[in-house]
Amino acid sequence: MGESANGTPVRPPPPESPLRNSKYSKVIVVDNFFSGTKDNLKRWMGHPHFEIIRHDVTETLLVEVDRIYHLACPASPIFYKHNPVKTIKTNVMGTLNMLGLAKRVGARILLTSTSEVYGDPLVHPQPEEYWGNVNPIGVRSCYDEGKRVAETLMFDYHRQHNISIRVARIFNTYGPRMNIDDGRVVSNFIAQALRGETMTVQAPGTQTRSFCYVSDMVEGLIKLMEGPVTGPINLGNPGEFTMLELAQAVQKLIKPSARWEIVDNTPDDPRQRKPDITKAKEILGWEPKISLAEGLPLMAAEFKQRLEISDKK
Numbered sequence: 001m002g003e004s005a006n007g008t009p010v011r012p013p014p015p016e017s018p019l020r021n022s023k024y025s026k027v028i029v030v031d032n033f034f035s036g037t038k039d040n041l042k043r044w045m046g047h048p049h050f051e052i053i054r055h056d057v058t059e060t061l062l063v064e065v066d067r068i069y070h071l072a073c074p075a076s077p078i079f080y081k082h083n084p085v086k087t088i089k090t091n092v093m094g095t096l097n098m099l100g101l102a103k104r105v106g107a108r109i110l111l112t113s114t115s116e117v118y119g120d121p122l123v124h125p126q127p128e129e130y131w132g133n134v135n136p137i138g139v140r141s142c143y144d145e146g147k148r149v150a151e152t153l154m155f156d157y158h159r160q161h162n163i164s165i166r167v168a169r170i171f172n173t174y175g176p177r178m179n180i181d182d183g184r185v186v187s188n189f190i191a192q193a194l195r196g197e198t199m200t201v202q203a204p205g206t207q208t209r210s211f212c213y214v215s216d217m218v219e220g221l222i223k224l225m226e227g228p229v230t231g232p233i234n235l236g237n238p239g240e241f242t243m244l245e246l247a248q249a250v251q252k253l254i255k256p257s258a259r260w261e262i263v264d265n266t267p268d269d270p271r272q273r274k275p276d277i278t279k280a281k282e283i284l285g286w287e288p289k290i291s292l293a294e295g296l297p298l299m300a301a302e303f304k305q306r307l308e309i310s311d312k313k
């Protein structure tokens with residue numbers, strides 16, 4: 001345990017904390033808590049180097065910082081489709097405001113873009129050079145096209161105002177402390193199996209995704225932020241699974257009697273997705289370490305605690 005300037009004992013940051021191995025030792029979290037929760041931040045509250053501001057990034061923010069990790073955006077399809085206009089505003093006005101902040105204070109800014117910029121990809125796996133296959137007027141467009149505009153804004157500010165930027169294209173990331181009713185597939189299947197409900201496999205069930213464990217992703221984001229290139233760089237785990245395979249893995253892990261059913265899907269669901277992470281490996285020296293088989297039990301254990309389900313059968 002170290003000591004702060006005013007003598008208050010300072011807890012060392014946990015291994016997954018951006019504070020570790022970083023010269024940037026104070027963190028200001030900005031969130032409007034639309035899909036996030038303060039519960040996930042409780043262990044940091046009262047820490048002298050930590051601050052939370054309830055704020056919507058579609059409004060101007062005035063703080064003094066060196067690094068901006070711009071993650072604010074509804075990310076689960078059920079959340080972003082709930083208010084598509086707000087989702088676009090968050091991506092466009094929110095990114096403009098964060099870039100304005102970066103310009104004013106001379107900070108470096110990292111955008112968490114998404115594999116959704118590749119849409120329903122016709123190239124597989126997806127390299128960064130692929131321009132994508134995105135429906136501009138569909139129900140997912142507020143998110144997909146919103147992130148594409150956010151990327152454009154990042155590069156225009158970089159070219160026009162010489163802002164230092166980093167763009168990560170994140171592929172499906174999961175882990176402990178996700179909102180139990182987030183609506184994304186890994187949290188849905190784990191929560192459903194634990195609650196004794198039928199897992200909802202959206203048709204056809206043969207669509208694929210590549211799932212990255214959260215601590216791997218955090219390490220990749222920090223390496224990109226402190227690394228030498230702007231990106232865009234794919235960050236994800238190249239292990240590729242169908243949704244039926246994921247349901248089977250959750251069944252095997254949680255309850256052999258767990259069942260699934262095929263339910264209706266929503267339009268424009270990508271049929272396949274797998275990152276080409278050659279650039280992340282070669283330029284950042286990053287690749288994920290935690291396989292789906294290792295990550296699922298870690299998430300299930302934490303979901304069990306929150307759902308207060310004991311191991312007694």
Ligand SMILES: NC(=O)c1ccc[n+]([C@@H]2O[C@H](COP(=O)([O-])OP(=O)(O)OC[C@H]3O[C@@H](n4cnc5c(N)ncnc54)[C@H](O)[C@@H]3O)[C@@H](O)[C@H]2O)c1
Binds near residue numbers: 058
């Ligand atoms: N998890 C993934 O699979 C994944 C994949 C690709 C990209 N991303 C991107 O990473 C970022 C984080 O995703 P996540 O999975 O942690 O989602 P999340 O929903 O858990 O977190 C998003 C956070 O942004 C906050 N937020 C939303 N709108 C805001 C606004 N207008 N102002 C301030 N805060 C706002 C939410 O309250 C929440 O805390 C998002 O930008 C998302 O698009 C995530």
Ligand SMILES: O=C(O)[C@H]1O[C@H](OP(=O)(O)OP(=O)(O)OC[C@H]2O[C@@H](n3ccc(=O)[nH]c3=O)[C@H](O)[C@@H]2O)[C@H](O)[C@@H](O)[C@@H]1O
Binds near residue numbers: 114116173185201202
């Ligand atoms: O990684 C990405 O780039 C994007 O991935 C996800 O989008 P999506 O892949 O649609 O995520 P899910 O909602 O978890 O769906 C994954 C697959 O599971 C299926 N699914 C989802 C939920 C469910 O209960 N059952 C089910 O079979 C969906 O049809 C889809 O094929 C995230 O929601 C986005 O924030 C993120 O940007």
